Amino acid sequence: MGRKVEEASHFREPETLDSSEKHEKGTKKKKDRNKESENQTLEQSNGERVKRKEKKRKELNSHEELEIELGEETQTLEKSKKRKNKQKNGEEIEELEIKGVIVSGNNTKESKYAALSSFTESGLPNEVLECCKNFSSPSPIQSHAWPFLLDGRDFIGIAATGSGKTLAFGVPALMHILGKKKRKTSKGGLPLCLVLSPTRELAQQISDVLCDAGKSCGVKSVCVYGGTSKGPQISLLKSGVDIVIGTPGRLKDLIEMGICSLTEVSFVVLDEADRMLDMGFEVEVRSILSQTCSARQMVMFSATWPFSVHQLAQEFMDPNPVKVVVGSEDLAANHDVMQIIEVLDDRARNERLVALLDKYHKSQRNRVLVFVLYKKEAARVETMLQNKGWKVVSVHGDKAQSARTQALSLFKEGKCPLMIATDVASRGLDIPDVEVVINYSFPLTTEDYVHRIGRTGRAGKKGVAHTFFMQENKGLAGELVNVLREAGQIVPAALMKFGTHVRKKESKLYGAHFKEITADAPKSTKITFNNSDDED
Structure with missing residues (x-):
């Protein structure tokens, strides 16, 4: 009886091994088929990639041939390209x-x-x-x-x-x-x-x-x-x-x-x-x-x-x-100017301005230019600083031209290197060695902001522009954020709270519903309407 069991057991063992081998072989074949399918997919993908590269190479060659055909004149313009x-x-x-x-x-x-x-x-x-x-x-x-x-x-x-x-x-x-x-x-x-x-x-x-x-x-x-x-x-x-x-x-x-x-x-x-x-x-x-x-x-x-x-x-x-x-027609600031934006309340500006002058103008020898928005504001800030012991001049529209010329001369020559100015001094003026610009009031446009801070950081030198930004200026926050980011400057969290929306530029005549026009756009054609007796 025990012998029969032994024989039976001995007889069944090979069957179990054969079944296991079959299962392993089936699994291996399935894996091989999957791998083969994956290889085919990979080959197809590689083939498509090769085709794309070949197409791109042909396009580049075609572009190079086109540039060669432009002739000697194009070759003489280094790094030039036809846009x-x-x-x-x-x-x-x-x-x-x-x-x-x-x-x-x-x-x-x-x-x-x-x-x-x-x-x-x-x-x-x-x-x-x-x-x-x-x-x-x-x-x-x-x-x-x-x-x-x-x-x-x-x-x-x-x-x-x-x-x-x-x-x-x-x-x-x-x-x-x-x-x-x-x-x-x-x-x-x-x-x-x-x-x-x-x-x-x-x-x-x-x-x-x-x-x-x-x-x-x-x-x-x-x-x-x-x-x-x-x-x-x-x-x-x-x-x-x-x-x-x-x-x-x-x-x-x-x-x-x-x-x-x-x-x-x-x-x-x-x-x-x-x-x-x-x-x-x-x-x-x-x-x-x-x-x-x-x-x-x-x-x-x-x-x-x-x-x-x-x-x-x-x-x-x-x-x-x-x-x-x-350079560019896009709004961009001088990258040699470090821009610091400080969001604060109107009532805190005077105290903060004096603190910044203590920081930036302690020696009272380096040139510091403070921009304000209005003529009366310029006179008020000038008087405030003079009462606090600062030697300061100003340039604005309420001053006689002789006084404006004298103030600008004293500032340029370094005899009085602290000046308050409206935007009459923001564009075009070549004032050497202005180390710091302080925007006591933010201008009406971001373009004017870029021009203001461009009074410093000139001729390859570095400069600092410290700007006060208030709640009333929030409509320009988005444009200012873009200017800061383009120049790789720090965007304060307080400024981001105003949002990053950029207002559509408006024409004074046509409002927001107008299209920017290129220099080579065709001239407008005058249309004349004949008078009609049938009109009511």
Whole structure:
């Protein structure tokens, strides 16, 4: 009996092993099939990836072949690339990006418009280049602008303050005047060139540069602006000048008095055109431009290209002017400026300002510029600081021009290195070695904020901008956050509480329902409706 059990047991053992082996073999086959399926899927995926890479490689090769076909001219522009081709009235509008400089307009690729690498390459006479003797080479805006301006092209330039814009239009203006005088195509004594500026201080600064540049080649300039006696300005105009630099209000007064005639002006510059129109000078600007020669060369420099500036370009420039953008048209702050934003209550600002001056201006030797929003606010803050023992000057619209000029001079020379200013000092002014900017009041626009803090961190130096932000400024919080992030600055949590919404830009005429317009957009067509007797 036991033997039978043993035999049975012995007999059944091999059956159990066979079944186990079969199960293992089945599992292995299943795994092999799954692995084979996975391999096939992987191969298909790899095949598709290879196909995509091959397609991309062909596209890149095609792109390289296209660049080669552009010819020798494209090869001479290092790191250049053709960005866009726009069709307008059957003509090709070219746009090129050259080392961070965007050039657009008709026929901008011609060899005669190649950017200049040196002053001698320009071929200008020594007496004209005398004003550039302290510079090793043209700045980017100068090197790209001069070829077009010297060829008589209408021109739009967008570049940061301190980039050499004054000589960018100043040197071609000198050449334009010398050419007119040589050909004797104008009446002697009448101005041939006009430069309009939004503020008196910027007009004076431009005048200083152009007067100095004109000495070596016999070109005379006069600066006209309000807030001071007209007598000296009238005397200079009557003695005969070649260039008139001025603010729109005073210049319009002199034209209406019959003192200043612009009938021979054939080279016109609008500097900081966007700011000029923001300050309400549009009517005066249009009136002044209508007095100039119809066959004129128009030059506009603007920090942005808003609708109002585009309208002026449409009316007073060629349909397709050359446009050169150095850097970016997008709102961006100088990365050499450390931006500190402090959200606080209105009543805490005075005490906090004094504390910051103790921190930043303890030696009372370094230049600190404090921006406020209104004229009365400037006077109040100046008085408050003087009562606390600070030596301070101010620049604002309620001050006589002589007092403004003196204050600015004391600040520039370092005799009084603490100044309170409204936004008359936020644009265009070249004030050296401002170490700290304090925004006691946030400006009305983020563009003005960028310009304000741009008074420091100039010429490769580092600067600090400390800004007070209040509840009433919350509508600009989103734009400010974007500016801070773009520059890699710290965004305080208190600022984020106002939200990051960015308001749509609005046109003064058309509100929020308008479209940003490029420089080469077609001119509008006037539509005339016939009168109908059937109308009620």
